[in-house]
Amino acid sequence: MLQRYAQTLLVISGLFCPFNWAFGQAPGANNGGDASSRPSSQPTTAPTSAPTQDGHSLDDKHSIEQPLIDPNSHEPLILSEAEWKRRLSEKQFYILRQKGTERAHSGTLLHNTRSGIYRCAGCGAPLFSSKTKFKSGTGWPSFYRSLRRRVKRISDRSHGMLRVEIVCARCNGHLGHVFRDGPRPTGLRHCVNSLALTFEDEASHKRTNRQKPESTGVMNQQK
Numbered sequence: 001m002l003q004r005y006a007q008t009l010l011v012i013s014g015l016f017c018p019f020n021w022a023f024g025q026a027p028g029a030n031n032g033g034d035a036s037s038r039p040s041s042q043p044t045t046a047p048t049s050a051p052t053q054d055g056h057s058l059d060d061k062h063s064i065e066q067p068l069i070d071p072n073s074h075e076p077l078i079l080s081e082a083e084w085k086r087r088l089s090e091k092q093f094y095i096l097r098q099k100g101t102e103r104a105h106s107g108t109l110l111h112n113t114r115s116g117i118y119r120c121a122g123c124g125a126p127l128f129s130s131k132t133k134f135k136s137g138t139g140w141p142s143f144y145r146s147l148r149r150r151v152k153r154i155s156d157r158s159h160g161m162l163r164v165e166i167v168c169a170r171c172n173g174h175l176g177h178v179f180r181d182g183p184r185p186t187g188l189r190h191c192v193n194s195l196a197l198t199f200e201d202e203a204s205h206k207r208t209n210r211q212k213p214e215s216t217g218v219m220n221q222q223k
């Protein structure tokens with residue numbers, strides 16, 4: 001009797017192990033190299049399905065052709081590495097998903113002085129207002145304030161330095177770093193890769209966005 005009970009337990013545990021293994025693999029196949037910075041909450045709007053073992057989603061093509069659901073949403077957006085590669089240019093993927101840095105003075109938005117909103121090149125979330133952009137002389141677009149709850153800060157100890165990395169709060173795309181040598185009123189300098197941003201001028205922003213811009217929001221308090 002006891003032996004039969006033990007056999008039953010073995011069969012049941014054998015059934016569940018593959019499921020545990022499968023769940024353990026999914027996050028690794030999903031991340032773009034910055035898993036440590038991913039939010040703990042799961043996205044509810046990501047237009048994707050679970051990736052297969054080679055990192056491809058069964059409906060990759062379908063999801064790529066679909067626009068991202070409401071870029072102004074605060075819902076986390078987590079896509080597979082394969083999907084990010086299809087959505088982004090090679091250089092954008094290097095910056096946003098592999099924490100790369102573009103060459104100084106190479107960005108097309110560095111000298112942009114038009115009024116509007118700077119959005120994440122990965123997910124379209126609004127990140128910075130042109131009202132907070134300033135000339136830092138560093139060679140990268142610089143802002144003294146991010147839009148409220150749109151940018152997360154993460155301690156970065158890479159390259160033998162202690163810096164504060166900034167990422168898009170929605171898709172965790174790497175933007176650049178924030179330093180404490182900026183102008184008033186915040187004293188902060190958000191040093192951002194131009195390739196991590198897209199620009200939407202004020203006229204089209206008003207035309208296409210019903211949501212009120214958060215340009216008057218204060219700097220988020222995340223460390």
Ligand SMILES: [Zn+2]
Nearest residue numbers: 120123168171
């Ligand atoms: Zn983003």
